[in-house]
Amino acid sequence: MPDCRLYLITPPRIDLARFPEDLARALDAGDVACLQLRLKDAPPDEVRRAIDALRPVAQSRDVAFLLNDDAELAAQTGCDGAHLGQEDGDHARARALLREGMLGITCHDSRHLAMEAGELGADYVAFGAFFPTSTKDAKHHADPEILEWWSSLFEIPCVAIGGITAENCAPLVRAGADFLAVVGAVWNHPEGPAQGVLAMNAAIAAAA
Numbered sequence: 001m002p003d004c005r006l007y008l009i010t011p012p013r014i015d016l017a018r019f020p021e022d023l024a025r026a027l028d029a030g031d032v033a034c035l036q037l038r039l040k041d042a043p044p045d046e047v048r049r050a051i052d053a054l055r056p057v058a059q060s061r062d063v064a065f066l067l068n069d070d071a072e073l074a075a076q077t078g079c080d081g082a083h084l085g086q087e088d089g090d091h092a093r094a095r096a097l098l099r100e101g102m103l104g105i106t107c108h109d110s111r112h113l114a115m116e117a118g119e120l121g122a123d124y125v126a127f128g129a130f131f132p133t134s135t136k137d138a139k140h141h142a143d144p145e146i147l148e149w150w151s152s153l154f155e156i157p158c159v160a161i162g163g164i165t166a167e168n169c170a171p172l173v174r175a176g177a178d179f180l181a182v183v184g185a186v187w188n189h190p191e192g193p194a195q196g197v198l199a200m201n202a203a204i205a206a207a208a
């Protein structure tokens, strides 16, 4: 297995009547280290329903299930952890709430934010956006050099995110990314999400 692995994030909107099956097929297609549930505009009860439906799909396949934005809800609902941005509440409080659970923190293109995240006990730091993305209005641009710098100095894993595809990911793998986080490369793959997972796995293996 390559050192770098795929970190899958859900599409921004999902239909719970069919998405659990789509997700199962994608996860069964290849290697996925973790799944982040990211439903930015959904009300809390919808997020809870999505957690209930999707958490078992991921965890039964040994894929860690992380919740975006809300460490408290993650801790209450049996998620394996949470991913928080710089505006998603108090990171130290989240660290305490999650106990042994995983905490990932967005650090944009900032060495300073990444060192702060590491000091407070983040399980990974995330840098991005590395490429243009249509999934969100990314305000920061990161260069692969920050992955080289981080991985040469620190043991805490780093995640690369933002516009990553099978075609453009090689420099990020070579720069030391431990995980590549993607939305569009899998869910918008022209041959479907299972092929998207396989294409990312193959590209990571070829770059490593």
Ligand SMILES: Cc1ncc(COP(=O)(O)OP(=O)(O)O)c(N)n1
Pocket (backbone or CB within 6 Å): 007, 036, 038, 040, 068, 069, 083, 084, 085, 086, 087, 088, 104, 106, 126, 127, 128, 136, 159, 161, 181
């Ligand atoms: C793995 C990973 N990295 C970065 C982000 C972005 O988090 P954030 O800056 O809080 O932005 P939103 O995702 O909340 O729009 C992420 N979700 N996952």
Ligand SMILES: Cc1nc(C(=O)O)sc1CCOP(=O)(O)O
Pocket (backbone or CB within 6 Å): 106, 108, 127, 128, 129, 130, 132, 133, 134, 135, 136, 138, 140, 161, 162, 163, 164, 181, 182, 183, 184, 185
């Ligand atoms: C959720 C998210 N955060 C980013 C950041 O730069 O922090 S970029 C991004 C979108 C990732 O989706 P795609 O793989 O489709 O580009």
Ligand SMILES: [Mg+2]
Pocket (backbone or CB within 6 Å): 068, 069, 083, 084, 085, 088
């Ligand atoms: Mg956030």
